[in-house]
Amino acid sequence: MKYNLVIIVCCFISTLYSQNCKSTFFGEVKDFHDGTPIVGAAVFFENLNKYTTTDINGKFTIVNICDGNLIMSISHLACDTKRLEVTVNGNTYREIYMEHHIEELHEVKIDGHTTFTTAKSSQESILKTNALERFSAYSLGDALKQISGVSSISTGNTIVKPVINGLHSSRIIVMTNGVRLQDQEWGVEHAPNIDLNTAGSINVIKGANALAYGGDAIGGVIVMKPLNMSFKDSLYGKTITSGQTNGRGYSFTSSLTKTWQEGWYVGTQASVKRFGDFEAANYSLTNTGMNSRGFSVNTGFKTFEKGFNLYYSFLNNEIAILRAAHIGNISDLVNSINSLKPLVIRDFSYNIDAPRQDVTHQIIKADFYKRFKKFGRLEIQYDFQNNQRFEYDIRVGADRDKPAIDLTLKTHTLRTNLKIDAISNAIYEFGFNAGYQNNFANPDTGVRRLIPDYNKYDFGVFAISNYKLSDKTQLDLGVRYDFTRLDAKKFYITSRWNNLGYNIDFADIVIDDLGTQLLTNPVFNYHNISASAGISYQINDDNSLIFNYGLSKRAPNPSELFSDGLHHSAARIELGDLRIKQETSNRIAASYQFKNNPFNLNLEGFVNHISDYIFIKPSGTEQTIRGAFPVWDYTQTNALLLGLDVTVRYAMNDNWFLSNKTAFIKGRDLTQKQALIDIPSFKTVNILGYSNKKWKSFNAELQSELVLRQNDFTNFNFETFIPTSQETVLVDVSSPPPTYHLLHFQSDITLKLSTKTNLNIGFNITNIFNTSYREYLNRLRYFADDLGRNFMLQLKINY
Amino acid sequence: MKTFKKASILLLLAITFTLTSCENDDPIAVNEEEVITTITATLVPVGGGNTITLQSRDLDGDGPNAPVITVSGPFSVNKTYNGSLVLLNETESPAENINEEIEEEDDEHQFFFQLSNNIATVTYADADGNGNPVGLKFNLTTSTTLGSSNLTITLRHEPNKLAAGVSSGSITNAGGETDIQVVFPISVQ
Numbered sequence: 008m009k010y011n012l013v014i015i016v017c018c019f020i021s022t023l024y025s026q027n028c029k030s031t032f033f034g035e036v037k038d039f040h041d042g043t044p045i046v047g048a049a050v051f052f053e054n055l056n057k058y059t060t061t062d063i064n065g066k067f068t069i070v071n072i073c074d075g076n077l078i079m080s081i082s083h084l085a086c087d088t089k090r091l092e093v094t095v096n097g098n099t100y101r102e103i104y105m106e107h108h109i110e111e112l113h114e115v116k117i118d119g120h121t122t123f124t125t126a127k128s129s130q131e132s133i134l135k136t137n138a139l140e141r142f143s144a145y146s147l148g149d150a151l152k153q154i155s156g157v158s159s160i161s162t163g164n165t166i167v168k169p170v171i172n173g174l175h176s177s178r179i180i181v182m183t184n185g186v187r188l189q190d191q192e193w194g195v196e197h198a199p200n201i202d203l204n205t206a207g208s209i210n211v212i213k214g215a216n217a218l219a220y221g222g223d224a225i226g227g228v229i230v231m232k233p234l235n236m237s238f239k240d241s242l243y244g245k246t247i248t249s250g251q252t253n254g255r256g257y258s259f260t261s262s263l264t265k266t267w268q269e270g271w272y273v274g275t276q277a278s279v280k281r282f283g284d285f286e287a288a289n290y291s292l293t294n295t296g297m298n299s300r301g302f303s304v305n306t307g308f309k310t311f312e313k314g315f316n317l318y319y320s321f322l323n324n325e326i327a328i329l330r331a332a333h334i335g336n337i338s339d340l341v342n343s344i345n346s347l348k349p350l351v352i353r354d355f356s357y358n359i360d361a362p363r364q365d366v367t368h369q370i371i372k373a374d375f376y377k378r379f380k381k382f383g384r385l386e387i388q389y390d391f392q393n394n395q396r397f398e399y400d401i402r403v404g405a406d407r408d409k410p411a412i413d414l415t416l417k418t419h420t421l422r423t424n425l426k427i428d429a430i431s432n433a434i435y436e437f438g439f440n441a442g443y444q445n446n447f448a449n450p451d452t453g454v455r456r457l458i459p460d461y462n463k464y465d466f467g468v469f470a471i472s473n474y475k476l477s478d479k480t481q482l483d484l485g486v487r488y489d490f491t492r493l494d495a496k497k498f499y500i501t502s503r504w505n506n507l508g509y510n511i512d513f514a515d516i517v518i519d520d521l522g523t524q525l526l527t528n529p530v531f532n533y534h535n536i537s538a539s540a541g542i543s544y545q546i547n548d549d550n551s552l553i554f555n556y557g558l559s560k561r562a563p564n565p566s567e568l569f570s571d572g573l574h575h576s577a578a579r580i581e582l583g584d585l586r587i588k589q590e591t592s593n594r595i596a597a598s599y600q601f602k603n604n605p606f607n608l609n610l611e612g613f614v615n616h617i618s619d620y621i622f623i624k625p626s627g628t629e630q631t632i633r634g635a636f637p638v639w640d641y642t643q644t645n646a647l648l649l650g651l652d653v654t655v656r657y658a659m660n661d662n663w664f665l666s667n668k669t670a671f672i673k674g675r676d677l678t679q680k681q682a683l684i685d686i687p688s689f690k691t692v693n694i695l696g697y698s699n700k701k702w703k704s705f706n707a708e709l710q711s712e713l714v715l716r717q718n719d720f721t722n723f724n725f726e727t728f729i730p731t732s733q734e735t736v737l738v739d740v741s742s743p744p745p746t747y748h749l750l751h752f753q754s755d756i757t758l759k760l761s762t763k764t765n766l767n768i769g770f771n772i773t774n775i776f777n778t779s780y781r782e783y784l785n786r787l788r789y790f791a792d793d794l795g796r797n798f799m800l801q802l803k804i805n806y
Numbered sequence: 807m808k809t810f811k812k813a814s815i816l817l818l819l820a821i822t823f824t825l826t827s828c829e830n831d832d833p834i835a836v837n838e839e840e841v842i843t844t845i846t847a848t849l850v851p852v853g854g855g856n857t858i859t860l861q862s863r864d865l866d867g868d869g870p871n872a873p874v875i876t877v878s879g880p881f882s883v884n885k886t887y888n889g890s891l892v893l894l895n896e897t898e899s900p901a902e903n904i905n906e907e908i909e910e911e912d913d914e915h916q917f918f919f920q921l922s923n924n925i926a927t928v929t930y931a932d933a934d935g936n937g938n939p940v941g942l943k944f945n946l947t948t949s950t951t952l953g954s955s956n957l958t959i960t961l962r963h964e965p966n967k968l969a970a971g972v973s974s975g976s977i978t979n980a981g982g983e984t985d986i987q988v989v990f991p992i993s994v995q
Contacts, residue, residue, distance in 0.1 A: 333983060334983050334984075335962075335963070335982075335983035335984030335985055335987075336984045336987055338984065338987070339983055339984050350981050351981070401963070401964075401983070402840060403840065403907050403908075403911055403914070403915075403963065404840075404906070404907030404910060404911065405907075406839055406840060448833070450833065450834040450835070450836045452836070453836065453837075453838070453839030453840070454836065454838060454839070454840070455836050455838055456833075456836060459833070460833045496832055496833050498833070498835055498836070500866050500867070500869040501866075502866040502869040502870055502871045503866070503869045503870055506869075506870040506871075518832075519832070521835055523865070523866070523897065524835055526832060526833075526835070572868055573868045580868060629870060629872075630872040630873065631864055631867070631868055631872075631873065632842055632843065632844075632845065632862055632864045632873050632986055632987075632988060633842075633984055633985060633986055633987060634984055634986075634987035636868075730920070730956065730958040730960075730987060730989045731918070731920055731958055731960060731977050731987070733922050733956070
């Protein structure tokens with residue numbers, strides 16, 4: 008029957024064209040990347056209903072066909088099926104290129120808009136969408152704590168910064184949708200301005216192994232990637248909403264994406280969060296609420312060969328800072344430390360009063376890429392970021408509503424990346440980036456600038472290669488050079504200038520003398536070389552090993568160089584140092600992974616030697632009309648950090664599992680032979696989990712979080728005379744808070760609403776026993792306890 | 807090839823952006839508006855005698871130089887002095903009088919006067935809108951004993967004026983945050 012049909016169709020065609028039906032069509036099917044022949048591809052001639060396959064040389068032939076249009080579809084195991092139309096006119100030859108690297112194709116889809124593949128021999132952890140969605144109401148820093156070796160340093164409970172293996176702030180790069188986040192990330196009280204809900208997945212790379220992103224990430228790189236997109240005509244989205252008792256707040260996020268089969272897509276996402284005053288176990292934390300609004304739009308065109316992406320994101324965070332943390336002088340600090348509860352406790356309120364921050368971050372990005380046959384992939388990207396930071400202090404009189412800090416940080420970045428993957432068993436990547444950044448500190452604040460006006464110019468080039476030495480061994484090598492020029496205009500009080508000895512060392516940078524103040528023009532150039540080398544070896548199906556080495560240099564940030572003056576909420580005078588030079592990190596790491604159901608183990612160890620490590624520490628006191636203040640100086644030392652991160656999971660049966668995440672880290676100041684300040688203490692998290700697909704995909708987990716007291720610290724305590732009580736007292740700024748243990752519970756079920764829609768309901772309790780505790784790396788630990796019990800209900804609809 | 811045209815346009819745009827956004831103007835100097843550099847207590851004896859002036863002056867504000875403290879002379883025995891305070895910001899020219907701000911927000915401010923022994927006592931001579939003391943005006947009464955003492959003057963912002971003892975001058979339960987804290991070595995002769 009079929010054959011009859013074919014004959015009829017053939018006759019029809021031949022009569023239609025009434026042409027020569029003795030033509031031969033020769034085809035050659037090749038790999039798009041390196042031009043190698045594709046063997047055994049199935050070739051189907053749709054309008055002839057004939058099949059053939061390619062031979063060992065990737066060739067195929069079909070004889071005795073009529074001239075005219077031939078519709079072919081070519082399929083191969085590891086390729087996307089290709090459909091094409093050719094015109095046959097006499098004997099015809101045609102080369103056909105197939106996108107053979109399906110793995111890579113997949114990777115491109117996931118990566119969205121970055122060409123960079125992270126080094127495979129680095130210590131890398133991934134948080135997938137499901138894990139992130141649970142933290143929809145929280146911050147990036149909170150979510151990342153799920154990864155062993157990642158902790159957080161915070162100012163209260165809404166300003167949370169990730170700490171990777173003991174390092175934070177300028178030592179960590181945050182990438183969002185291919186853009187290196189440029190906000191005022193120095194200092195503990197500046198959280199990354201990022202909406203966690205814009206990410207589909209987050210990779211955390213420990214150590215400076217991702218040279219494509221930058222050479223100065225001594226701590227690591229956090230790569231936030233957008234959600235994977237499917238290429239068919241489709242419209243989908245999700246909405247997550249949650250409400251919680253602590254802070255009496257809610258969080259809402261929704262996204263919608265439309266995709267077309269040809270490769271076009273457009274997506275949008277918006278989030279809103281609002282919280283009032285949070286509560287510790289025994290009292291309200293007055294003025295700790297937050298209000299956050301953000302949205303992003305993403306559009307473009309994407310195929311295997313070429314594509315482009317346009318992206319815009321907006322995020323505004325209004326964050327209240329604990330009222331009791333705003334203090335006047337050292338005796339207020341002593342009172343706060345000695346008092347067991349905050350000195351200001353008021354009734355619950357949604358108000359966000361001073362002290363508070365109001366930060367708006369905007370990103371505009373445009374990128375495009377093209378793949379070249381038998382060569383590789385080229386990408387060019389431009390992005391612009393605008394960061395507007397207002398900080399409101401408690402002020403009096405006419406200045407009451409004026410910000411004390413008003414900084415605008417504008418950053419332009421241009422970068423290109425070329426990935427050559429035509430050679431089998433090796434991938435080469437080259438790239439360069441150039442950037443210009445301008446910081447403007449508005450003088451209308453009536454407060455001397457914390458961070459001066461500056462222009463910063465960056466230029467970087469890198470080369471990375473990945474070699475597949477054998478099926479089991481992979482080698483990664485990379486080298487990068489960065490140039491940074493910082494050109495600042497800063498005012499110094501003359502007495503400070505002289506006191507620091509700058510009148511001798513830096514006399515030539517003074518450009519104006521205003522009597523009590525000097526205008527100076529410090530210009531610094533930094534040349535940084537960074538490199539990484541890593542090898543991964545799969546011993547057998549169960550065991551694998553990774554070794555890597557990373558060299559990186561980081562130029563000091565503006566706060567380390569220029570800080571100068573009183574920091575109110577810390578009641579301390581902070582001083583940068585113009586003499587500070589780059590810090591250099593040499594990090595050696597090794598990982599061992601064992602994967603065999605039901606037991607999984609991942610051990611990651613590292614040793615990080617940092618010469619000229621920059622840190623801030625107490626150095627004495629200074630007398631002002633407000634009383635005495637401790638002085639904290641930025642200084643440099645040689646430091647050694649070493650640590651071990653453990654992740655274990657044991658599935659007892661199909662339903663029950665146990666898991667453990669433990670992080671242990673030591674930090675030594677090698678020059679002073681003492682402990683480093685602000686190193687996370689030992690932490691271990693044990694989880695007992697249960698899941699059952701039959702009960703509406705029910706999952707439940709009981710988590711035990713044990714954080715030991717940091718016993719390895721240096722005593723920077725000092726004594727001071729308090730005139731009001733006529734006593735000399737100890738100012739205990741060093742003693743870490745005691746060990747604490749918290750218990751958390753989380754559970755969720757998934758209901759199928761229709762074939763395409765499901766509803767996930769989550770119920771979580773954090774700090775079940777309402778334990779009062781203080782965390783060593785929370786800067787407000789002098790003033791108040793950390794968060795008490797919280798019940799949270801989360802609804803998630805996928806459609 | 808079309809993509810490359812687009813790319814070059816983008817590149818050009820980026821470069822223009824970069825070039826046009828360079829700013830070379832010098833920044834404007836900021837004179838700290840809220841800093842208090844100088845506190846002067848003028849004590850005029852009731853019924854005649856030498857006016858005593860106590861001053862703490864810190865011209866570099868939060869700079870490294872400590873405040874300079876001057877006391878014009880000793881107090882007389884068994885005498886009442888009418889005291890008044892003047893707060894100045896001398897980093898600005900002309901100097902800004904901070905008293906005005908305190909008077910405007912007098913319910914949020916209170917001075918405290920403490921002596922290290924009992925050669926004198928201090929009482930408030932002014933009040934805010936709620937009838938609670940402020941301390942810009944006060945009376946100092948010396949006792950009959952001779953000797954020296956430290957007089958500590960403290961200005962608290964947002965104190966709890968209703969807490970026990972606060973309205974009679976005890977700082978213990980006042981709370982709030984310290985705006986000024988100066989210690990004058992005084993003597994009674």
